[in-house]
Amino acid sequence: MRIMGIDPGLTRCGIAVIEGPKAGLPGSIGSPKPTFVAADVLRTHPNKDLEFRLAEMSAQLNEWVERYRPEILLVERVFAQHNVSTVMTTAQVAGLAMVAAASRGIPVGQHTPSEVKAAVTGYGDAPKEQVQHMVQRILALPKLSQPADAADALALAICHSWRQGSAVATDTSIQTTAQQRWAAAERAARRTGYRAGRGRMGKKSS
Amino acid sequence: MRIMGIDPGLTRCGIAVIEGPKAGLPGSIGSPKPTFVAADVLRTHPNKDLEFRLAEMSAQLNEWVERYRPEILLVERVFAQHNVSTVMTTAQVAGLAMVAAASRGIPVGQHTPSEVKAAVTGYGDAPKEQVQHMVQRILALPKLSQPADAADALALAICHSWRQGSAVATDTSIQTTAQQRWAAAERAARRTGYRAGRGRMGKKSS
DSSP states (O other), X not given: OEEEEEEOOSSEEEEEEEEOOOTTSOTTSSOOOOEEEEEEEEEOOTTSOHHHHHHHHHHHHHHXXXXXXXXXXXXXXXXXXXXXXXXXXXXXXXXXXXXXXXXTTOOXXXXXXXXXXXXXXXXXXXXXXXXXXXXXXXXXOSSOOSSHHHHHHHHHHHHHHHHHHHTTOOOGGGSXXXXXXXXXXXXXXXXXXXXXXXXXXXXXXX | OEEEEEEOOSSEEEEEEEEOOOTTSOTTSSOOSOEEEEEEEEEOOTTSOHHHHHHHHHHHHHHHXXXXXXXXXXXXXXXXXXXXXXXXXXXXXXXXXXXHHHTTTOOXXXXXXXHHHHHHHSOTTOOHHHHHHHHHHXXXXXXXXXXXXXXXXXXXXXXXXXXXHHTTXXXXXXXXXXXXXXXXXXXXXXXXXXXXXXXXXXXXXX
């Protein structure tokens, strides 16, 4: 299953593609490990006017979606209460990524930064370096993903790949330590009634 | 000069087109009054997932820009500190409108709600009904623009048409009362060093 991850931003937008195990396929058949396909950082110049930066970013996002044709696109969830100075443009880039997918019938999901960090490192508030190191290990990359935005996009795609798998891969013997921690964190989250799903942002908005 | 105004929103997005006097043409040659071309409210269904609502809204915005080919597109400026529950999606729709214009080489401007209200009514905190009534009078419409979102989009376009004109139409005898008030408010704003221009949101964002 081809998964695209987007860490939205107007100056630097992390983008990544991995192949995860097919949804619904037990983890014990074949390898449950996701494999690296591509990762990069899309950029626009801070000195240009906002509308042209957004148009350039939209063109680049559409090009990636067109080239890699993911089966699902994941966007890091943006929170209105954080980073007020950049939250608007970050939300706008996230919106452009969603449109690039949805206009081609590709489903979209969202995960929070803490969900992603917990998935790949076992800790929701892991530092960026730890995420980069775990991404390198999980995908068996020859070196660290640079810059961190590309690693974040890879981590987002990995996080989704494991969430897909977690519903069927209940045999803990095939789970990595990080996967086990993630499964435990997910069970804990379920108990406290916190649901992290897709498209929820749109439900209460106008 | 054909001007398009957008009052962004995901459930209801006001959109309007007017013909204003050509930029740089003295107001005394021909009529300085803007004329009505079209106005409507674009909608998406609150029960659908966010990504499909954004994609539908984007398609409708592109259709309008394609059909009316404005020389400039104005978007009501969105503030991060207001209406936290809807600000993210409002910013996303504003971003989609900017991309619909900028990807066709059409310049984009932004005005704040207070600038628009001051332009058409003379008061920055005028109620919606007063804006609707003034829009009806200025464009000599047979009835009120309904719903208010369409009137807001018309008011935004009128505001820009007058700002364009104000640089050359210094002969106050041809200005309406509202135009005179707007010119005075603009002079006052200039004195206090407040610059309301285009694309500024992008300058400090990442």
